[in-house]
Amino acid sequence: MHEQKVAIVTGSSSGIGLETSLELARNGFYTYASMRNIEKSKKIEEIAKNQNLPLSVIQLDVNDEESITEAIEAISNEKNRIDVLVNNAGYGVFGSLEDLSVEEMKDQFETNFFGVVRVTKKVLPLMRRRLDSKRTIVNISSVGGCIGAPILSAYQSTKFALEGLSESMYYELLPFGIRVVIVEPGFIQTNIMNSSIMAKNGSNHESPYFQLTQTIEKYFRSMVNDNLDATPALHVANTIIDAVNADTPDLRYPVGNDAKTILEARKKLNDREFVDLIKNQLLTNQ
Numbered sequence: 001m002h003e004q005k006v007a008i009v010t011g012s013s014s015g016i017g018l019e020t021s022l023e024l025a026r027n028g029f030y031t032y033a034s035m036r037n038i039e040k041s042k043k044i045e046e047i048a049k050n051q052n053l054p055l056s057v058i059q060l061d062v063n064d065e066e067s068i069t070e071a072i073e074a075i076s077n078e079k080n081r082i083d084v085l086v087n088n089a090g091y092g093v094f095g096s097l098e099d100l101s102v103e104e105m106k107d108q109f110e111t112n113f114f115g116v117v118r119v120t121k122k123v124l125p126l127m128r129r130r131l132d133s134k135r136t137i138v139n140i141s142s143v144g145g146c147i148g149a150p151i152l153s154a155y156q157s158t159k160f161a162l163e164g165l166s167e168s169m170y171y172e173l174l175p176f177g178i179r180v181v182i183v184e185p186g187f188i189q190t191n192i193m194n195s196s197i198m199a200k201n202g203s204n205h206e207s208p209y210f211q212l213t214q215t216i217e218k219y220f221r222s223m224v225n226d227n228l229d230a231t232p233a234l235h236v237a238n239t240i241i242d243a244v245n246a247d248t249p250d251l252r253y254p255v256g257n258d259a260k261t262i263l264e265a266r267k268k269l270n271d272r273e274f275v276d277l278i279k280n281q282l283l284t285n286q
């Protein structure tokens with residue numbers, strides 16, 4: 001009998017992480033749904049119990065080296081393998097570069113970029129060993145990892161950095177048979193607007209960027225929270241399942257019609273044409 005494959009997902013308390021953990025478990029992976037605050041585990045535990053899914057919740061804060069070490073050691077002791085790692089934990093910061101403090105920007109990188117670095121470095125030694133199995137690292141980037149946007153300079157920078165890291169890791173891990181996949185969601189119906197924050201100076205009426213900041217924040221909030229066309233988080237989870245089950249997964253998976261349209265435009269248009277498109281979408285009415 002084949003040993004059960006093992007998956008770990010960061011940021012499983014809500015949104016994409018929660019749906020992905022459940023889908024991996026439904027697809028036969030023994031899934032560690034990791035989250036920094038274990039008190040938020042009720043929802044996923046109830047669903048897993050009702051559906052009799054192979055899923056355990058485990059504490060892991062991507063900013064806390066010790067919690068990562070403990071979680072991965074626990075998995076190593078219990079299962080001695082990790083076949084799938086989904087680096088999903090993340091949040092957003094709104095604010096122009098001038099309104100953002102260096103600390104606020106560093107915090108954004110700590111979670112969205114160095115969080116991925118820390119967890120992946122701990123998982124790789126265990127993952128590298130199982131040469132007999134399909135193993136995949138899925139990094140949740142964003143459309144924002146490929147295009148700039150005003151007032152999201154910190155967030156987009158973290159996702160651009162993640163794209164560069166992931167693409168480089170892709171080559172490094174080829175000799176070990178470990179596949180690296182980048183997922184680029186558009187607007188997804190999740191909790192992200194509630195968990196995202198505003199730069200301290202972003203809501204200062206005296207800021208020369210105040211009006212633009214308000215407009216952009218409102219636009220993104222409406223596109224995630226009130227947009228019936230925003231993609232359900234389950235679609236991201238299903239894309240991840242397709243990628244991890246594929247014999248030869250693609251490097252990049254845009255998710256949602258909005259993501260596919262804008263990323264196609266980015267490929268087809270030259271810089272001048274593309275920035276005009278974004279200016280028309282985000283900077284009109286200013």
Ligand SMILES: NC(=O)c1ccc[n+]([C@@H]2O[C@H](COP(=O)([O-])OP(=O)(O)OC[C@H]3O[C@@H](n4cnc5c(N)ncnc54)[C@H](OP(=O)(O)O)[C@@H]3O)[C@@H](O)[C@H]2O)c1
Pocket residue numbers: 010011012013014015016017035036037040060061062063088089090091111115140141142143184185186187188189190191192193195224
């Ligand atoms: N929603 C979108 O439109 C969209 C679009 C493109 C990309 N994404 C990306 O998708 C990923 C998931 O976001 P989501 O939309 O599902 O938002 P979400 O519902 O707010 O979920 C974010 C998850 O990340 C967790 N998290 C934050 N900081 C953490 C840390 N230090 N350690 C461990 N977990 C941490 C949160 O935990 P708590 O509950 O404890 O805060 C939560 O579980 C993010 O990387 C985001 O950038 C989202």
